[in-house]
Amino acid sequence: MTQSPLPTPTSTPTPASDPGTDPHLDFAGTTPYEDYVRAEVLTHLQHPLTDEPGEMVFLVTTQVMELWFTVIVHEWTTAAHALRRDELGTALAALERSGHELKALNASWEPLARLTPAEFNAYRAALGEGSGFQSAMYRRMEFLLGEKSASMLVPHRGAPRVHDELAKALHEPSLYDEALAYLSRHGHELPDEVLHRDRGLPHEPHPAVEAAWTAVYAGDARDGSPDGSPDNGLLRLGEALTEVAELVWRWRNDHLVATRRAMGAKQGTGGSAGVAWLEKRARRSVFPELWTARSHV
Ligand code: HEM
Numbered sequence: 001m002t003q004s005p006l007p008t009p010t011s012t013p014t015p016a017s018d019p020g021t022d023p024h025l026d027f028a029g030t031t032p033y034e035d036y037v038r039a040e041v042l043t044h045l046q047h048p049l050t051d052e053p054g055e056m057v058f059l060v061t062t063q064v065m066e067l068w069f070t071v072i073v074h075e076w077t078t079a080a081h082a083l084r085r086d087e088l089g090t091a092l093a094a095l096e097r098s099g100h101e102l103k104a105l106n107a108s109w110e111p112l113a114r115l116t117p118a119e120f121n122a123y124r125a126a127l128g129e130g131s132g133f134q135s136a137m138y139r140r141m142e143f144l145l146g147e148k149s150a151s152m153l154v155p156h157r158g159a160p161r162v163h164d165e166l167a168k169a170l171h172e173p174s175l176y177d178e179a180l181a182y183l184s185r186h187g188h189e190l191p192d193e194v195l196h197r198d199r200g201l202p203h204e205p206h207p208a209v210e211a212a213w214t215a216v217y218a219g220d221a222r223d224g225s226p227d228g229s230p231d232n233g234l235l236r237l238g239e240a241l242t243e244v245a246e247l248v249w250r251w252r253n254d255h256l257v258a259t260r261r262a263m264g265a266k267q268g269t270g271g272s273a274g275v276a277w278l279e280k281r282a283r284r285s286v287f288p289e290l291w292t293a294r295s296h297v
């Protein structure tokens with residue numbers, strides 16, 4: 001069989017592109033896509049510590065989760081500011097978006113959820129004392145949930161920008177603080193110790209908050225909506241926050257189970273007891289009165 005001669009460049013001129021239907025190919029500098037997405041930066045931030053083929057997905061999953069944490073912090077901050085301005089629609093839209101984002105975040109456990117101890121051990125030692133415990137953006141999420149803790153700033157003392165952002169977030173009202181202030185401005189009286197609490201301390205469950213949510217869930221609308229109607233704004237706020245709480249709990253639980261599979265009861269690289277410590281953390285209730293109120297409706 002005779003080989004057909006390779007076409008010379010001149011024998012196959014590039015067909016003229018039709019400017020009306022074909023994508024643009026010529027850009028003076030970087031593409032507008034790159035200018036917006038910064039994909040070149042993003043895809044050159046992966047620096048595995050070993051040659052183990054399985055380390056890349058561990059690193060990238062962690063980076064992907066950091067990006068989702070960043071988006072979720074943005075949504076909850078938007079929601080908190082909107083509540084403060086009495087713009088419930090804007091707050092609900094941001095909270096509902098965050099629900100979809102939390103589901104995408106939780107789905108990203110999939111590649112790590114079934115690591116065996118031997119697979120994880122292949123690169124675990126290279127992680128040294130590194131641990132997700134040191135994630136500043138995760139702490140921002142917890143602070144917005146009302147889970148404040150000044151000691152969580154300590155690991156970031158060596159990184160002034162991160163430390164300052166976290167210190168600011170520690171003393172700002174949380175998303176839950178703003179939701180409770182909104183409740184109090186819309187017919188549900190709450191005491192000063194709830195509304196003017198020390199923002200740097202964690203939110204503690206309070207019977208007056210439970211009573212307020214109980215009234216909301218009983219359909220006892222006092223914010224101008226028709227009694228008990230399903231479009232009661234406060235009920236929608238309660239349900240949007242409950243969805244967030246459940247999905248955060250699911251993230252913690254998926255993390256716990258992945259950890260149990262990958263390393264059993266070994267001590268964590270962050271210095272904690274590992275699984276036993278994560279179990280305790282996963283038992284914490286997010287927006288506690290939104291759960292306990294349900295027993296009284
Ligand atoms: C199989 C993979 C993983 C294992 C075995 C694991 C293990 C652990 C352990 C043992 C801790 C407790 C602290 C310590 O002593 O280190 C911890 C904390 C933590 N990890 Fe992971 N982790 C894994 C994946 C991830 C990923 C992908 C993220 C995403 C960023 C992450 C984020 C966190 C966070 C935020 C904490 C602190 C939790 C808290 O303060 O309550 N982990 N992890």
Ligand SMILES: N[C@@H](CC(=O)c1ccccc1NC=O)C(=O)O
Pocket residue numbers: 062124127130131132133263267268269270
């Ligand atoms: N804490 C894990 C290590 C780990 O998972 C990790 C290490 C560095 C950066 C992120 C991590 N993810 C969660 O802790 C361990 O004890 O093996």
